[in-house]
Amino acid sequence: MMRLGFSDQILKFIHSYLNSREFRVRVENCLSSPRPVKSEIPQGSLFGPRRFNLYINDILKADNVHSAMYANDTAIISQHTYNFKIIERLQNYITRLQLWLVAWKIKVNASKSASLLFTKQRCIGSLPNIYIFDQPVPWVTEFKYLGFILDAKLNFSPHIRAALQKAAGMSEMLNCLISRKLGQSNHKVGACGVNNQASAVLAGNELPFVAFSHKTDICGTLRPNRKGLPVSLKSSTLKKGEIIAFQKGKMCVLKWKDEKPLHMLSTFHNADMMEVKAKMGDSVKLKPKAVVFYNNSMGGVDRSDQCLSYYPLLPEINSENTTRRFFDIC
Numbered sequence: 001m002m003r004l005g006f007s008d009q010i011l012k013f014i015h016s017y018l019n020s021r022e023f024r025v026r027v028e029n030c031l032s033s034p035r036p037v038k039s040e041i042p043q044g045s046l047f048g049p050r051r052f053n054l055y056i057n058d059i060l061k062a063d064n065v066h067s068a069m070y071a072n073d074t075a076i077i078s079q080h081t082y083n084f085k086i087i088e089r090l091q092n093y094i095t096r097l098q099l100w101l102v103a104w105k106i107k108v109n110a111s112k113s114a115s116l117l118f119t120k121q122r123c124i125g126s127l128p129n130i131y132i133f134d135q136p137v138p139w140v141t142e143f144k145y146l147g148f149i150l151d152a153k154l155n156f157s158p159h160i161r162a163a164l165q166k167a168a169g170m171s172e173m174l175n176c177l178i179s180r181k182l183g184q185s186n187h188k189v190g191a192c193g194v195n196n197q198a199s200a201v202l203a204g205n206e207l208p209f210v211a212f213s214h215k216t217d218i219c220g221t222l223r224p225n226r227k228g229l230p231v232s233l234k235s236s237t238l239k240k241g242e243i244i245a246f247q248k249g250k251m252c253v254l255k256w257k258d259e260k261p262l263h264m265l266s267t268f269h270n271a272d273m274m275e276v277k278a279k280m281g282d283s284v285k286l287k288p289k290a291v292v293f294y295n296n297s298m299g300g301v302d303r304s305d306q307c308l309s310y311y312p313l314l315p316e317i318n319s320e321n322t323t324r325r326f327f328d329i330c
Contacts (some may be wrong), residue, residue: 245271
């Protein structure tokens with residue numbers, strides 16, 4: 001810092017800040033005795049990153065080798081027509097860099113380091129390892145650096161694929177959090193539709209009781225193989241338009257035959273039917289009120305799930321056009 005032109009007052013202030021520091025380790029209720037800090041940069045302070053930059057400011061420099069540094073991540077870059085020349089330059093630089101690292105008591109994690117050759121050559125062959133502190137640095141075809149996945153061909157396909165997978169995962173999480181068209185029942189309490197996965201806990205009667213405690217009624221489809229359902233509900237054979245229902249308290253379980261058998265669970269419906277106008281023509285059809293409520297509340301969600309099953313979110317990415325579109329988006 002003296003070579004960088006800092007004043008004596010600043011140097012004394014920093015010396016006082018760093019001098020006589022101690023640390024302790026706690027494991028559950030056990031606390032160790034104080035130990036002196038011989039070499040460190042206190043974390044959590046605004047001054048910490050700046051002092052680290054000052055600490056490594058005089059890192060070794062060399063011709064034909066460039067060091068790209070961000071915090072404690074360092075990339076050593078060199079280029080040449082021949083691969084063996086690149087490896088030779090990097091190894092010579094690292095050999096000299098080791099002396100600087102030892103002098104400034106900086107340790108390098110070789111297991112988290114990697115060597116990556118950017119080239120359009122198809123047949124590269126085996127490359128000799130680069131060593132740092134007698135530990136080989138493995139060769140890889142792609143590496144994540146500062147959140148960006150770099151690949152040997154620099155077509156960014158691995159990074160785009162990872163970004164799409166992450167977006168698909170976040171989309172699935174958001175789908176679970178999106179409101180499902182809440183309605184109001186005749187009981188002046190909240191009413192919501194649920195699919196057969198959510199109503200699967202009917203066997204233990206947990207979902208209705210949780211809903212009652214929150215003054216919320218539920219209505220949704222039900223899988224016929226769930227435990228606790230009446231045997232006659234499963235075994236009954238219905239003709240088109242017929243319905244069979246069982247009531248226990250506020251809970252009503254019904255089976256209605258349309259094109260296929262449909263099982264429903266509701267806490268504010270019974271076996272009552274209502275007339276519904278057909279989508280095509282002027283004909284009128286009788287449907288259970290629970291089915292009508294569910295279609296109005298959850299129909300759009302079911303259709304979106306059906307479309308997603310037909311059109312996956314992750315298409316194959318193997319073209320230069322995708323790379324160009326990626327940069328256009330950025």
